[in-house]
Amino acid sequence: MNQNFSTHTKTLKLASWLGWKMESNWADWWIFAVYSVVRPLASSMILVVMYWVIAKSGNAQASGSYNLTFMYLGNAFFMFVGNVLYGVAWTIHEDREHYQMLKYIFISPAKMYFYLFGRGTAKLFITVFAVIATIAFGMLVLKIPIDLSAVNYPMLVLVTGIGLLGIAALGVILAAVSMVTAHHSFYLTEGVAGLFFLVSGAIFPIEVLPGWLQKISLINPLTYWIELARRYITGEKMCQVLSSISNLELFFILTLSTLILVYLSVIIYRFFEHLAVQRGLIDRLTNF
Amino acid sequence: MKTDLKTNLKSIWARAYVRIVGANREPSWILSETVLPLLNTAAFVYVYKALRAPEEYIGFVILGGAMTAYWMNVLWSMASQFYWEKEMGNLELYLIAPISRMSILLGMAIGGIFYATLRAVVVFVFGSLIFRVNFFISGVVELFLIFILTMIALYGMGMFFASLFMLWGREAWHTSNLFQEPIYLLGGFFFPVKTLGYTVAMFASAIPISLGLDGMRQLCFKTGKTLGFLDVKIEILLLLGLSIFYIWISHYALLFMENLGKKQGRLTLKWQ
Secondary structure: HHHHHHHHHHHHHHHHHHHHHHHHHOOOHHHHHHHHHHHHHHHHHHHHHHHHHHHHHHHOOOOOOHHHHHHHHHHHHHHHHHHHHHHHHHHHHHHHOOOHHHHHHHHHOOOHHHHHHHHHHHHHHHHHHHHHHHHHHHHHOOOOOOOOOHHEEEEHHHHHHHHHHHHHHHHHHHHHHHHHOOOHHHHHHHHHHHHHHHOOOOOOOOOHHHHHHHHHOOOOOOHHHHHHHHHHHOOOOOOOOOOOOOHHHHHHHHHHHHHHHHHHHHHHHHHHHHHHHHHOOOOOOOOO | OOOOOOHHHHHHHHHHHHHHHHOOOOOOOHHHHHHHHHHHHHHHHHHHHHOOOHHHHHHHHHHHHHHHHHHHHHHHHHHHHHHHHHHOOOOHHHHHHOOHHHHHHHHHHHHHHHHHHHHHHHHHHHHHHHHOOOOOOOOHHHHEEEEEEEEHHHHHHHHHHHHHHHOOOOHHHHHHHHHHHHHHOOOOOOOOOHHHHHHHHHOOOOOHHHHHHHHHHHHOOHHHHHHOOHHHHHOOOOOOOOHHHHHHHHHHHHHHHHHHHHHHOOOOOOOO
């Protein structure tokens, strides 16, 4: 038991270190720092320009709590989803087809499940930096009104941690699926992130979605995560559909759904790993 | 000795064939390349819906969302492809084969256009139907011309990047990554490029898809012309110029980088 724990901890630690090196040592630190913030800032600016275009034309009639702050914060937090999902899921393709090391990790004492979590951790650290830079840019340059003294920091950190655990579990599920698909798992990750982008209320309130998509949003843990993060930053209830639910209730829903997601990720990972081994897909190359 | 045309045509087809057949052998790509990208585009549509934007903006997003397929394809399956080929050990095989390197790039482009088009068509057709986009085509010939020229210029740009990235290690991968969202922003994929201001829009015009999208929006929507950046005829001429420029420069960039790679011994360097 203790030996297993020690092996898993070591796997997590080494995989995180490996992931960090792979992500960061291709450039000087300042190039890497610029690189880490340019993409997230550009993705935020797309939404800001969309908002400005409509606001300037005088056509914007957005009501309720939907405003630039809603959109900007939701998008900043959603960066974790895209990056951590990608960081975990892309590991399979990168290790199997690019570095051709996946088979060696499989035959080592390391458990792939923990190895995948570790590799995602590197992306997570880079994204934390990007999210902070994006929010700072929003406050300083775009004058997005956020009162830093009103932020509930302990709860924000706790909720972010729980949300990230859920996202990493989703990443493991995608990584598991990637084991049996070809090199376009990159597009799969991007597409799944697109699905969550649509049904998590990150950049628009879920009340504008058709009824059936709203129902999907309400079973999506990320909807609760993003709303809670917004609430702990602004102190306001921003999503009207969830306005009747208290912070504590949201926290309970988020925690429970994350635990279910982690459990599912273990089951799904085992299934696809077994399938990949049975079909001899652990060392195949499909990069055409 | 120059390789004859027939051999080069065969190599173009051979390189394209791998992509077309290879992709079809993996049915999972249908989901990841068609249904899922539509959802991402839908998210941007709902931003405009939440802002109660005028109807044509939804059409702008659908058109922009469809065109993202080509930009993604140029970045990941053209620009960074020689880097992948080097890592897999194929690049040296291309270099010793009795063919023009340009035919390999052309083959990659044709194969890439095949499956990028499928993704674009799904996003465009289903997006238009689901969100009931009203089109008002004001010039079919011009629209066709602008689309074809955008493709030639865009894939020419992809060939140029492929040559430049050939000697890079992970920088190639990260540079492609870096070019994704910033180009969505500069290219006006989800809003008219004119919004960025004249100077930025002029700068953005070096990316063929900015001009292409602007021209297509002007020709596809009733109010498109009022939100257009330049006159469509000027955009067609600029795209023609960009097509010639990118294909010409990619040819010389390829020769230059190949020679540089030989001198520095980096053509077969892997896992940097």
